[in-house]
Amino acid sequence: MGKRVIGIDIGGTKILGGIVEEDGTLLKVKRVDTQAQKGKETILANLFRLIDDLIAEGSIDGIGVGSAGRIDHKRGVVVYATDNLPGWTGLALKDVLEDRYGVEVAVDNDVNAAVLGEMWLGAGRNYRNILMMTIGTGVGGAVVADGKLIRGSSWSAGEIGHMILYPEGKQCNCGRKGCLEQYISGTALYKQYNELSKNLKVNNARQVFELYKQRDEIAAKVIGDFVRWLSISIMSIKNILDPEVFIIGGGVIESKELWWDDWKALIGSNVNVVSAELGNKATMFGAAQLVL
Structure with missing residues (x-):
């Protein structure tokens, strides 16, 4: 069986996540409110809840995240984020998720991730x-x-x-x-x-x-x-x-x-x-x- 990973979109209003197979098949989608106004810890708690719900559907091989903000994708760190995600600046999101879930994690800016998605399965093929x-x-x-x-x-x-x-x-x-x-x-x-x-x-x-x-x-x-x-x-x-x-x-x-x-x-x-x-x-x- 091919790889199955979780793809996640973190925005100021909602967090959207899904289980995706390596051929692009989407197996499951879940959405939670970001509740960004409550700060970083609440955003993370909602992110963890979404990932936990998806992992309950079966084992995964990795987690990819597209987040609003300026992202150092090599380290998986949020270099800068606006007040749309308060407290998000400086967060080592890759380390946080790898420590919690024990799988490979990749993090990038949300629009960078969006264009990769369009190149893979959409208008940019x-x-x-x-x-x-x-x-x-x-x-x-x-x-x-x-x-x-x-x-x-x-x-x-x-x-x-x-x-x-x-x-x-x-x-x-x-x-x-x-x-x-x-x-x-x-x-x-x-x-x-x-x-x-x-x-x-x-x-x-x-x-x-x-x-x-x-x-x-x-x-x-x-x-x-x-x-x-x-x-x-x-x-x-x-x-x-x-x-x-x-x-x-x-x-x-x-x-x-x-x-x-x-x-x-x-x-x-x-x-x-x-x-x-x-x-x-x-x-x-x-x-x-x-x-x-």
């Missing part, structure tokens, strides 16, 4: 030069050159959410101003709507897209700006990295029928863009592939 962008609560990225994941000298390659779109623009939680994440993320979309609206307030990007369907003028401006800013960022990255394909994932892609065609028209036919195929399981599959 036929490409060796890839830029993956995830657009959700924030904006993440991962770079693959000649089939190799590029992590950078300080484990921060692909942090395209923090490239400067507008110098001295909106304040970002990274400490700088004008970062791309403050203009095209799901959070940015609903914040921009609330800034422009004098009456109606929304709580997430999904509501903005619903209002757009109803021909709301403010929502139309917000989505129009989103398409324009996304086009500018993609063309800038194209000129620097020249990937074969851009893979776009994250929660915002669920509303692609409302903006994708307009966006592709702006960037032109010489830029190859596709949507991610594995949905919210991309990081989980990629994490499994890390340890396989």
Whole structure:
């Protein structure tokens, strides 16, 4: 029988894990709330509970983890994480899990894991030069050159959410101003709507897209700006990295029928863009592939 490993995706809202065989067969999936606001010990307790539940299904050969934050994948250490995972910075996650479970553990950034998942089983199967962008609560990225994941000298390659779109623009939680994440993320979309609206307030990007369907003028401006800013960022990255394909994932892609065609028209036919195929399981599959 081939290897069976656990792949895990740790985010600020949920922890998703599954048992994956070496041919990509998914045997079992479990999800728990991260409860990140309660701090590192609670996050770890929830992670352990998920792994324990999966191991109860049968023996495993390893554990792969894709976590939000900047990850030193060689040591399996969280070099830096935002307040989305409080207390996570400095955590030697690989050592913690290997000591507890006695199997090989591999840890990497969640978007790095996601692009590995797409290369293995999804939209990146036929490409060796890839830029993956995830657009959700924030904006993440991962770079693959000649089939190799590029992590950078300080484990921060692909942090395209923090490239400067507008110098001295909106304040970002990274400490700088004008970062791309403050203009095209799901959070940015609903914040921009609330800034422009004098009456109606929304709580997430999904509501903005619903209002757009109803021909709301403010929502139309917000989505129009989103398409324009996304086009500018993609063309800038194209000129620097020249990937074969851009893979776009994250929660915002669920509303692609409302903006994708307009966006592709702006960037032109010489830029190859596709949507991610594995949905919210991309990081989980990629994490499994890390340890396989």
